[in-house]
Amino acid sequence: MSNDSSSTTAIVLDRRLDRDLLPTAPALMLSLTAEERTRSRYHFLTDDNTAVFLQLPRGTTLQDGDLLTATTGALLVRVVAKPELVLTIASDDPLNLLRAAYHLGNRHVSLEIAPTYLRLSPDPVLEGMLVHLGLQLVTEIAPFCPQGGAYSHHH
Template sequence: MLKVVGRSEHYHGAVLDNVVLPYALRQKGRFRALSQSNLDVGFFLTRGDVLHDGDFLHTECGQVLQVVAEKEAVVTASCSDWQTFAKACYHMGNRHVPMAIGERWLRFQPDHVLQNMVEVLGLTCRAHQAEFTPENGAYHSSHGGAGGHSHHHEHDDHGHSHSGHHH
């Protein structure tokens, strides 16, 4: 089993394989998955640190894998004006549901109550398959920023290089 012990946003070198993961797994610290070529991969990462599409995973033995966000069932709600969008974000935020936010669009996991609410507020909803990477919570984000866009990552800061030691 390959043991993933670190992650980074940038890496220049050979990538052994991709690991396609849904949001439910990308938010866990300890789990097992198969890579695209069926390698057994164990994850031993900091809890609460969500993996993003394109992140690099560093294994104990110096190999590097790359995260691919699995396409999954989502609802994307959009509108043409900022006030309607702001109201929808406010009401969704009050429900504390995981939500990805873009420019006048928001995305959430399928839920007919939430979909009905944003439609009543004036947004148009589309159910489809897409990557789901919700915003990090402002109070429990390991990235420190309170207003963060979902792709803020710290650089590889756990104090050692992965290039020199092979187990």
């Protein structure tokens, strides 16, 4: 889906807007995996094949629902968490989920944390550890929205 050497002139998206100040409905949707949402300078194609180039401050991590625009124009693009292969962890005991989050955090794993599940990229070694901890694991295709780090700036 992404293209580094596009001969077509891409629309440069270089501003992230405050979601609460939405002036108009987004014209385009840009579906990106969790890893793609960490790229601040990259060529992508929107869902309708419009070429765009992200030119955001280095270290920017986009979140599902973020709005992007070009300084030079009124085009509005909404970032969407693209469904991808993930490992979803569940347990009837919330304490087991906390234990799993602790162990995964010690390994600096990108982790989506929700009240009833944890979600991460599939990893056979981690899967073994999680099974040993007595958790239920499901490999599925779903949007992956990992937490920002403790020092990340998220709005």
